[in-house]
Amino acid sequence: MEPFTTHTGVIATLDRANVDTDQIIPKQFLKSIQRTGFGKSLFFDWRYGDDGKPNPDFELNQPEFEGASILVTRNNFGCGSSREHAVWAVAQYGFRAIVAPWQESLGSRVPGFADIFCNNCVKNGILTIELSESDVDQIFAVVNARKGIEAAIDLEAQTLTLKSDPEHVFSFEVNAVVKDHLLRGLDDIALTLAHEADITAFEQQHNTQLPT
C-alpha cells in the first residue's frame, strides 16, 4: 500500500450530507471482479446525464475542480453498504484525502465518516480527516470564493493548511493506529501472519462452535 505522509493538492467540495456508498459507486459497477477501473464511475448517477455526458450541474464537474485530490464534504460520508469499491473509486479518481465534519447530536459526538467506509479507506491509503463543523464551513466559504485553491496535508504533524492568503492551518485528530498504518503503508495480512503461532495456540483452546 502506498504510504501517506504529506500531500498537497486542489480541493473539491461536495455540499451534501449522508452521501451513501450507493451514490459513490452505483450497484451496476459492483459486478466487476477487478480491483481497478472504478475511478470513471465515481458518483456516476450525479456525474453524468442520461446521455452519458458529464452533468454540468454536478459540483465535481466544475473546471476549477479538475485534478482535485482533496474532497471536502458534509457529515456521515460513506454510509450504507460495506462495498470497498466505493473507496477504490474515490482513490482511482485521484483523491488522497477526504474531509468531513463531526457533529454533536443528542449529547454525543457523531463521526464525520461511516465506520466501514473509514476502515476501507485506511486499507487503501486514503486519509479521512474530521474537523469541526465551523472549520468545514470555513473551508467551503474559502473554496466558494476561490475555486481551485490548494491545501497541504501533513499527517505526521496532523495539520491541513489551506493555501489561502493568509494561509490557514487546521489541526486534526487521528487515531494513533491509523496514523502509523498510513505513514508506513503497512500490509495488514503480513503483519498478522507474523503472529501465526498465537493464532494456532488460540485455536487449540477455542472451539468455534461450542464452549470448551
Add this chain to the structure above:
Amino acid sequence: MSAKTLFDKIWDRHVVKTMPDGTALLYIDRHLVHEVTSPQAFEGLRLAGRSLRRPDLSFATMDHNVPTTSEDRMTIRDPISAAQVEALRANCREFGVNLYDLQSDHQGIVHIIGPEMGITLPGMTIVCGDSHTSTHGAFGTLAFGIGTSEVEHVLATQTLRQSRPKTFRVEFTGQLQPGVTSKDMILKLIGLIGTAGGTGYVIEYAGEAVRALSMEARMTICNMSIEGGARAGMIAPDDVTYDYIAAQDRPFAPKGADFDRAVEFWRTLPSDPDATFDRTLTIKADEIAPQVTWGTNPGMVVDVTERVPAPGEVPGASARDVEQALAYMGLTPGTPMTEIPLDTVFIGSCTNARIEDLRKIATIIKGRRKADSVRVIVVPGSQQVRKQAEREGIDRIFVDAGAEWRYAGCSMCLGMNPDQLKPGERCASTSNRNFEGRQGKGGRTHLVSPEMAAAALLEGHFVDIRNWQPAA
C-alpha cells in the same frame, strides 16, 4: 470480576492477543461470503500465494446478481453478472469453501441462510463482506460487515484487527400496538438518532418489547442497525432463541447432549444486571406508530399519520438536503403519507423475507386482489423459505392476489439483477435502504414493514394499519 455486557463477554472470548498498537486480534468463528465483495479478496490471496487458514469456517452463496425468474435463473443473461457468479464458483472450488450454489436447496440471501442452517449461533463472532451482517446479532452473536481487504484478511488469518467499539443500550419498554412491528421499532430509532447516530457503537436492544419478539422480528431490528450507523446490533439469547435453533433441521446446529451443553453456555451470555454501557436510550414501544420513509435515507421517516415534511422542518437535516430528497422523491411538503400513490410493492430482502414475514402478509391479503395500479413482486429470502411457503400454500395466496412469486435472491433490494424500478416509479418496499437509485436509477423507495406493505398492495397507497380493515 467486574460486570460485563453481552458484547464484552463475546469480545473477550475472541481476543487472540492484544497487538503492540493496542488493537485486538479478534478470532472469527464464521465467515459468510457472497459473489460481489469476494472476488478481489480471493485474487489478493492468489497474487500473494496465500491459502485459506480455515476453509471449514467459510460459507458462500450467490444472492446479489441472481435473477429471480425461473427462465433466467440458471443461465444468467447479463455476461458481467454471470462472470461474477462463475468467479465465486471457481474460487470456492480452488480454495475449498462450502458453496450453496444456485441449484442448492439452501441458496438464498446470505443473512437468511446463515440462521436457517444453524451456521449462526449465540456467542460467536461472524463477519461477511456485507453491511447487513448485523442481522446475525439477533442470536446474541457479535456480527458485523467488513470491506473486501478485511475479507481477504479473514480468509488468510481467520482473524481481524479491531479497535474495541463503544456500547449503546437501546431499551424498548412496554408493548407494541397491534399491527406495529419490529421494522417500525428500528425505523423509529433511526429517525431519532439519525443515520450516523450509532457510528462507533455496538447496539444492544433490550426491554420488554424486544423480549416479546420472534427470532425473525429480532433479525429485522438487528439487520437495520447499520442504517443507524452501528456496525453491529445484538439481542441477548433466551428461550425464543434456543427454540428457534432446535425447531427444525438446521444442519450446523448442535444436537442432543451437545445442544444442552451449548444452551448452558448460551445462558451465561446476557449482559450482567449491573453492567454499564457507554450510552443508553429508552423508547416507549407502546407509543410507536407504523413508520414510512419519505426521503432518501432511512432517517427520513415519519409516522404514517403524518405528512411529508417541508425543508426546515426536519431535525438534523439541512434545508438543502431535504429539498434534494423531496425533489428526487417527487413529493410536495404537506401531502399526507396516506395519499401517496404507489406503482410497485416489493416484498423481499434480508430485512423482511423470512417465512414469518410472508405468513403475516398472506394472512392479510388472503382471498383479496391487489390494487390495479400496483405491480407486486414477492421474493422469498431463501429457497428454504420459498419451499416452506409453498408447503403452506402461501404462494397461491400471493399469486391469486395478483403478485409475482419469485425465486430467492436480493432482487429489487438493490438492482444488481434484472429486478429494478424504472425512473420515477414509486415503490413500497420491505427492504432497508431508500437511497437514490438503490432499487433502480430514478426509482423512489418508501421503506415499510411487511404488514404495511400488505395493506398498501391492496389499497394502492399507505394506510394506518392500526385502524384499517381490508374490504371483504
